[in-house]
Amino acid sequence: MLSSVVIAMASAGPAYSIAATLGLIVAGVGLQAPIITILAFVPMLLIAYAYRELNASNADCGTAFTWATRAFGPRAGWMAGWGIIVADVLFMTNVAEIAGIYGFRLLGFESLAHDRLWTTVAGIVWIAVMTAICYVGIELSAAVQRWLLCLEIAVLILLAVTALVRAYTSAPPTALHVSASWFNPFEVSSGKTLTAGIVTAVFLYWGWDTAVSVNEETVDSARTPGRAAITSTVLLLVTYGLVSTSAQSFAGVGTSGIGLGNRDHAGDVLSGLGDAAFGSHGAGPFLSRLLILMVLTSAVACTQTSILPLARTVFSMAAHKAVPSQLARVHRRFLTPTWSTVCMGAVSIVVLVLLTLFSGNILADSIDAVGLAITFYYGLTGFACVWYYRRVLTHSARDFVFMGVLPGLGGLMMLVLFFYAAFYVYANPRYNTTSVDLPLIGRTGGATVVGLGALLLGFLLMLVVTREHSATLKLQRNLLPHTLPRVTALEAQSRYLPADSGSGVGGDWFDVIPLSGTRVGLIVGDVLGGGLRAAATMGRLRTGVQVLARLDLTPDELLSRLDDLVEQTAYEPGVGHARAHADEARGVTCLYAVYDPVSGRCSLACAGQSLLMVVEPFTGAADRPRVPPGPPLGMAGPPHESIELQLHPGTVVALFSRGLLQSADTPEAGIAQLARVLADFRRPLRELCDQAVATLLPGPVDEDATLLLARTRMLDQKQFAQWELAPDPAAVAVIRTTVGKQLDDWGLDDLAFTTELVLSELVTNAIRYVGGPIQVRLIRDRTLICEVSDVGHSAPNLHHAASDDEGGRGLFIIAQMTHRWGTRYTPTGKTIWTEQTLPPDRLPPDH
Known part of the structure; x- marks a missing residue:
């Protein structure tokens, strides 16, 4: 349980997420940044309940891919899995570059920290190193994360307490006292600003689902990952609420200096904040340097824990043959997905290089694009939970709330956030640092282009990948x-x-x-x-x-x-x-x-x-x-x-x-x-x-x-009649008369001639070629069935009799006068049967 919670929180990367996101939130909503970080927790908690319930039923490392497939079919499942791939790959490109920047800063190479080429090279190195750690095994990954996260949380709490104390004691000019208005969402200037802020803040919490992605490698896989997901989101809420409130109280929301609204520090608010809060005397420089180390280790940890769900999602998709099955190989010694881990690390490196060339500011735009992918597959998972359990929601109040209401609300919130942000907020080129001039659409924000473009690529691949399943089902x-x-x-x-x-x-x-x-x-x-x-x-x-x-x-x-x-x-x-x-x-x-x-x-x-x-x-x-x-x-x-x-x-x-x-x-x-x-x-x-x-x-x-x-059902006794005959030629005339009377009783006297002819031929053959007891049965069903049973085991063959043949014409005549005929063998001999079609007005009443 402890390792699962650690992996979940480390995947969210509290120090890195605060450093990269808090400035963007403040720039958008101003003093209401604390309440925005709290509001973003609500849909995350609701989706965490969906993960818990679905994991309890099907602990598959494919998570959203597997569950959406089971609920809505392979196409929806493919898109959910693709959403995870897009979010993790884009996130790794962002976080790897952050790790490169902070690595240079820690070593004192500020010039290299601002050089795009060297930060990209450093990001590639970090992705390669973390891929290797994930390749070696989940236990090593969990052990590394435990130490890194404990130190990271300790430094963040120390920073928050120090900043809050100084805001009320030796306050800098930018300091503000905590106000109740900071926690009032109605103080936000517009609904557009509120939505954009929440979508950005969603990025703060994202990552806890890694605990569920490693469910198949977790003790008590049906319960522990789901509990860890909910526990980690609550702990992240406490951490983010404390840090955002104290940071805003100490630094303010100004656009210059250490103010959180300073766009020059939007991608990294903690560096300047740490220097100001800890001071330049005593242990201050050491703590400031330690804070930089924590952001670096947080970014590195995020790189590693992003590879975990990414590789395992691809592994599950390969196991279900949604991607090439070679990606489902497991290392014999390390027991980790081999090809999926290595391939996804390589894909992340390629995307990092491409986005570096494409975007003027890869950090801000990729974070927004990640937010779109997150809300997409989280929302789909919430709806999948409701649909998956739709037949059992009324069994108890607990099932109705935790399997239906909460996941459904979470999915609906994510859906609203996705469409509002993608088509109303991020599509505005003035909101983004980059934009693209699209044919027939015009200039569009880079975050929308990257986010929706990646999902559209997945949709096109889905049509190819799911083609066999559709053809098979058809x-x-x-x-x-x-x-x-x-x-x-x-x-x-x-x-x-x-x-x-x-x-x-x-x-x-x-x-x-x-x-x-x-x-x-x-x-x-x-x-x-x-x-x-x-x-x-x-x-x-x-x-x-x-x-x-x-x-x-x-x-x-x-x-x-x-x-x-x-x-x-x-x-x-x-x-x-x-x-x-x-x-x-x-x-x-x-x-x-x-x-x-x-x-x-x-x-x-x-x-x-x-x-x-x-x-x-x-x-x-x-x-x-x-x-x-x-x-x-x-x-x-x-x-x-x-x-x-x-x-x-x-x-x-x-x-x-x-x-x-x-x-x-x-x-x-x-x-x-x-x-x-x-x-x-x-x-x-x-x-x-x-x-x-x-x-x-x-x-x-x-x-x-x-x-x-x-x-x-049993056939009504009035619908059939049967007689036993001795192997005597005189019995033929007797059965003709008896059958004629039975047909007259049934009102089928118009079929008497054909029936008598058929029975005469079959009974005569049985007497002539077989001998022994003979049984005749008439059944009035949708057709009139005539059966002649004897003790012989050789069936007659239908053939065209030559002009000089003495026999062989009887069966041919029977075949021409009846609808169909055949032979079946019984333990005591055989039965030759024929069927004659009945007019609709002669059918039994229940037909």
Whole structure:
């Protein structure tokens, strides 16, 4: 906790921030500088609460990038991460030059401190040194910061107390007594001035989120970083309030001498203030020199602690494949992000050189540009917190306040500050020390050009970077069923939640497949990996399942055939990336079930671990039937095995992917949550789906999540009839008469001729070629289904009979007179079935 607070405060760089910012604030708002530093604390504290709540749910070093991605999608997440990159890079260019200037002053080389070339060279050296320290490890960084910060705060407090005492004892001509008007924001001359001052003062507090950026390297990562963020902002408020008040009381706000309004000292108010406050006798010169050292060490510390969140944000973006994945490498010994740390240090050096050439006063303009980037990604994080927790805000008053109200207000404040400063304050060329003549716009302030230009560059890069995720998501949704088919056997509802990044989306699929005899197939599958390859693999497997299912294969046989398809794809010749494609298909898990509404029996088989829940229609008790685990597709192992369940009408069956349980502490806890939701099984399936998703996945997801719910039905006994026949030719005439009477009772006498012809042919073939008992069944559903079952295991083949063939024309005639036909195998033989289309006015009432 101590190290986290130290890193957070050191990232804000109290001594450096006061030196570089207090003069700018006073120049803008005058005597109201103390209240401006206090007001800037309010949105920072609110955003710190957003960081704390989001970190408690997802301790990812990508912070704003990760959370905005999970809340709003990869594009918003990319822009949040880019905002962090822009703020840190621009800040390092500023603070490194400050470190160079103060380094020369400490050594007594005042001429070099005013030379742009040498201060830039010194800044480059400081960035390189601090990058090396961050490369070596977070523990070394924290140890260095602890000593530097303690000494820095001690000197600042000593300066504040000395200045305040002297203002009331041996006061210089510029001294003022502390007044209540200094803390009245309504004394500020205009709203524009007030907003500009707050945006500048935001820079004072910025940096505390470094404590959260190193959350994955922190003990108790879910709580300590968030607490450190809030604690550090409060400590910064006390420090800044004391120093700004005492400095203004001692030096005044004049525009000459040691006055804080002197623009010659706007970038460094502490040097002259220290000389005047400590004096030139006794320990005064030593303390003045120590103050310069503190500003130098503060600037150096800021350089180091800016690299930490910058490198870790890029590391997280690389891990989520938002930037090249090479940047996600970790050093084996130091356990720090290697490429991201080195690359971001190099990028900062390049930007320092470019901005030095571009801007006439890099210090002031880059600070303002940093303020725009800060308010942008802080505001986005505040809104992300509200949206991320939107489903749980009403659970308690605490959740409503700390997850909703406070982050929402913080985000709104940051949004107002961003737009007002960017388009009304900083865009004015007279406000900035530099300006640019833009086409169609005219002369614009340098801070707006640098700040918005950097964010615009990130927007253009975002369109390229997120292209694969958008394409994958579009492909995935086009391959999945848009609506589930209406079937007599059951009522079904589904939910599919895509992952929040291209590295996760693409792997899940589900389907409801109408089968012969009013049966229906249900499947939920999960392809390993993500991206376009996983989506393409999913589409290929879903198509394979649909084709194999319509062959009326048993669940275990279908999975065995699908396994063969995966193996064939893995070793397909002529594919340049056969191994990569094979890796996507291997290890696929899926559960396939076939439900028969006539008998109420459900056959199931699974590849991999089954994720199935059955809720009884009388008690609401949830059960997880044990389906024999088969090997995942493409993996060697024992053959797949089917089981059979007897389901009552109204039973709720839930098939789901492992992604549905990803937010639970353990899979068992997630399954228990799902069971509690489904216990209210009488609710409409649509509501059950929504409630299950809201309970198990209150926020966005890291991987695809799929839920398929089905409520079973039994076919009304008035909708089907069946007869047992002996293998006697005389039985053909009997069944023709019996079926004709049944059709007349159903009001389908116009189909009697075709039906009798079909049954005559099928029953005659069964008697002639098979023998044994024969079963005939008629089912009146959306179609008229005729089924003839026998004990034979050889299926007839449809072919064109030659003119001199004695047989083979019967099946051809059947195929021409019916809508479709087929054969399915049973444990005792086979069933040949046909379907005839019914006119709309002859459909059962519920259809």
